Structure formats: C-alpha cells, structure tokens
Amino acid sequence: MSTKPTTIKDVYEGAVQDLIDELGRLPGVGPKSAQRIAFHILDADPADVQRLATALVEAKARVRFCDVCGNVAQAETCQICADPRRIDTVICVVEESKDVVAIERTREFRGKYHVLGGAINPIDGIGPSDLRIRELMARLQDGVVQEVILATDPNVEGEATAAYLARMLTAIEVKITRLASGLPVGGDLEFADEVTLGRAFEGRTLIGS
Amino acid sequence: MPVARDEAIVLRTNKLGEADRIVTMLTHRRGKTRAVAKGVRRTASRYGARLEPFMHIDVQTFQGRTLDTVTQVETIDALARPICDDYDLYTAGTTMLETASRIVAAEDEPAVQQYWLLLGGLKTLAGKAHTPRAVLDSYLLRSLAIAGYAPTFTECARCGAPGPHQAFSAPWGGAVCPQCRPPGAAAPSIEVMLLLAALLTGDWATVDQAIVRDQREASGLVAAFSQYHLERSLRSLPMVE
Ligand SMILES: [Zn+2]
Numbered sequence: 001m002s003t004k005p006t007t008i009k010d011v012y013e014g015a016v017q018d019l020i021d022e023l024g025r026l027p028g029v030g031p032k033s034a035q036r037i038a039f040h041i042l043d044a045d046p047a048d049v050q051r052l053a054t055a056l057v058e059a060k061a062r063v064r065f066c067d068v069c070g071n072v073a074q075a076e077t078c079q080i081c082a083d084p085r086r087i088d089t090v091i092c093v094v095e096e097s098k099d100v101v102a103i104e105r106t107r108e109f110r111g112k113y114h115v116l117g118g119a120i121n122p123i124d125g126i127g128p129s130d131l132r133i134r135e136l137m138a139r140l141q142d143g144v145v146q147e148v149i150l151a152t153d154p155n156v157e158g159e160a161t162a163a164y165l166a167r168m169l170t171a172i173e174v175k176i177t178r179l180a181s182g183l184p185v186g187g188d189l190e191f192a193d194e195v196t197l198g199r200a201f202e203g204r205t206l207i208g209s
Numbered sequence: 210m211p212v213a214r215d216e217a218i219v220l221r222t223n224k225l226g227e228a229d230r231i232v233t234m235l236t237h238r239r240g241k242t243r244a245v246a247k248g249v250r251r252t253a254s255r256y257g258a259r260l261e262p263f264m265h266i267d268v269q270t271f272q273g274r275t276l277d278t279v280t281q282v283e284t285i286d287a288l289a290r291p292i293c294d295d296y297d298l299y300t301a302g303t304t305m306l307e308t309a310s311r312i313v314a315a316e317d318e319p320a321v322q323q324y325w326l327l328l329g330g331l332k333t334l335a336g337k338a339h340t341p342r343a344v345l346d347s348y349l350l351r352s353l354a355i356a357g358y359a360p361t362f363t364e365c366a367r368c369g370a371p372g373p374h375q376a377f378s379a380p381w382g383g384a385v386c387p388q389c390r391p392p393g394a395a396a397p398s399i400e401v402m403l404l405l406a407a408l409l410t411g412d413w414a415t416v417d418q419a420i421v422r423d424q425r426e427a428s429g430l431v432a433a434f435s436q437y438h439l440e441r442s443l444r445s446l447p448m449v450e
Binding site: 027028030120122123124125127155156157159160163164167 | 221224226227257261262263289292293294295296299300303304306307444445447448
C-alpha cells in the first residue's frame, strides 16, 4: 500500500496508464503505438471518443458467432450460412473469420465455410479439442457435403492442422482437398492477394484417396 | 561487430505487429537467440518459409539496440515440410523444440551439444525410420543428460548397486535398488529398463524391436522423468499420442 495521499495528478496518470495498458493488449499494438493512440484519444473531441466507445460496446454486444460455421454473425446463423444461393455440398475450412473475408474477395468460392478458431499449436497449449473440429465432424454426418477444402494458413501450424483434419476425415466418405501450392509458405492467408488465392482455389489438390 | 552469421534451427515464431515475426532460434555458436523477421507474413516475402519452426537455416542477423533483425536467410534442410505433413511427427517434433527452448534457458550463451542433439533428433524424426515417440523419448533422455540430469537405468541411482533393478524413481534419477527404493516408485519390468537404456544410448535395434506395451510404459517413465527435472511441465507433451 502506498502511503502517499491520492492527488488529482495520481488519478490522472493512472487513467492514462490504464488506457495505454488496455490498448497495448490489442494484437499488433506495441507500447509506442499504444501511447500514440492514447494521446490521440485524449486530444480528440469528446463526441468522437464517445462514438468509438459505443462502437466497441455495441460490436461486442451484438456480434456473435454463427451456430453452424463459427463465422462472425449478427444472428444465430451468419449471412453465408443463411444464403440459399450458396452450395451445401462444399465446405471450406479456415482458421479465422478474417480468412473468410480473404476468400470471399476472390469470388471463386460458392460453398460454405467452417471456422476452426485457430490452428493446432501445442507449445501454446492449443490442441484439437480447443478448435471447432467436433462441430465440423457433426456437419459431415448427414452425407450432404461431398468435398472439404482445407484452407488453413500455409505455415507449420496450418499444415499440421490440415494433416490432422485429413486423417480424421478419412473415416468419412468425403473428398478432401488442400489449396494449391503457390501460396507463400510462412505467410498468413489474409495477406494473400485475390489473384494468388483464386488460383490456389482453382488448382486445389486431392489429399489421400 | 553488428552483423552475425550462423547456422540455426528455428524453435518458434511469434507474430509481431502487422506483418513481422519474432523468430526464436537455437544457433550453432551463439546458443538460443531471438531476432525480428520483417514483413515475413506478407505475400511478397521470400524469407517466410525459411523462418518457420523446424527449419535448419544459414542466417545472418543485424544487431539492433533492443532486438536483432534477420537480414539474410538460406535453407540448409527444409525439415518443416516432412514434419508438419504428418501429425504424429508434428506433435513429437514440437515437444522437442519446446524442450530445447526450455533446457537452453539463457539467451546468447553457446549450447553446442544441445544444438547438435536437436538437429540430429529432428533429422531422425523426419527420416521416419523409427516411431516418432521413440525418437522423442530418446531425445528427451539425452537432452536432460547433457543438461546434467543423466538418468541411470542399470545401477542404483542412489547407492550405485549394480543392476538391473526393477524400480524407477524420477526424483532420484532412474533405477533404484530394493534397499533404496522410495515409496511410490514405479516398478517396470527388466525389458522396460533395457528399453530405456537403449533409448538413452541410441541403440535403435533394441528400441525398434520393443513390443508396444513396453514402449508405452517406457514413454510414461520418460515423461515423468522429464516433467520432474524440467520443473514446469511441457505444454506440448500431453498432445503426443
Ligand atoms: Zn455460418
């Protein structure tokens, strides 16, 4: 416990430091960026700050995850799962919702998605049971789905996750494909440009038999 | 000297900012070290694939004020490819990387023996001549031995009485004789003790002939021995089948 009396200055410094700490916990924001954003917010018009705060709280309150595919959604099912024009026989498996956005940009894919919520990463303690793999298996039980496209990131964790899924799926009568090589290994799917990703979709390769 | 060039094995990578990664490596001459790889998560980067876990590389780094930066990297052996194509190799290999990172605790202190052991272990794993679990178990025992926790599977770890003995105690360092045996010590068969000795010395003929039940029991004892001496448990080990 501090013996110093609490002054206005102490409270002020605490609030600024709390803001910097919270911003610094965001992905891709280092201590310097956190400080820069914090002082930008302090300089900004109170109405602008209120709008930002409202947007954060509203998004958190209203956006949820699709019961079917795990993608971000505003209702029980996401727009893609609810769209009758999308093909039911093909499921594209991705790590994150942002990968859905990257693939949608290519306009190559008319099927549905399954968002795993990450990749298998044992050192970080993320195993198969921490991902939405059981939900994927459940979706394949009725025999409607004919093809599963494994579109995990082209890096070690993504490849290993695809290897695990391919092994799990051999027990089910379904065609398993992987996005064609040509995607930069070690990169994130979200950074792949439309042309490269589109080509990878067209040239996807069959796994197993 | 601001520029360093060395051979290395990539232990792990962490995302940094928008498109960079921090790469943790076990290098031949400098031991464990970390460096920033700029832009490797973007499509245009040619470095990305070479800086993935398991890769054996020739790497040049530039010494910065806080962190080093990777300036050049060439592949020596693309071990990531065979290892992540097979899930059992991946979980065993990941545990080897985590163990190396844990045992070589300090950064920038040479750990040449650990470097060669890890490289040999990953190459053996990728070669698929032995079961992934046996390669991992052998690696764990030898890595701990280099670190100063050499187990014994013949004479008694406490009094030195010649073996073989049929009791095993992780805290006491392996085999224990009937007199020294603490309560709660495991009681493996002679075959399991011989298998453990073979894993430690790299006697693959004996290892490959072992029956599945003995392999399982030996793996359990290696896990107990490793977890005890590494203090904090390995996160990846429970995911190895
Ligand atoms: Zn959905």
